[in-house]
Amino acid sequence: MTYWYNVDSGQVEDDEHKSAADHLMGPYQSRDDAANALAKARENTEKWDAEDRDWNSKGSSD
Structure with a gap:
């Protein structure tokens, strides 16, 4: 199983209960x-x- 961090809620979510991708x-x-x-x-x-x-x-070496 994979897990996600929700930046809005501060909660960890799993694949079955994940929010919209733009929050993860x-x-x-x-x-x-x-x-x-x-x-x-x-x-x-x-x-x-x-x-x-x-x-x-x-600095540049060119």
Whole structure:
């Protein structure tokens, strides 16, 4: 079974009881992964922002 995180309600939903796709993040393989969706997204965004800053600070080598 797959799970979804509903960004409007803050609840984890399963395939049988999921909301409209525009309210969901996922799919996730576990209820726990879905419950931590926002934290993981925040972690990824911070990591990617840091990588972008590092890339940009090096400048173009062209």
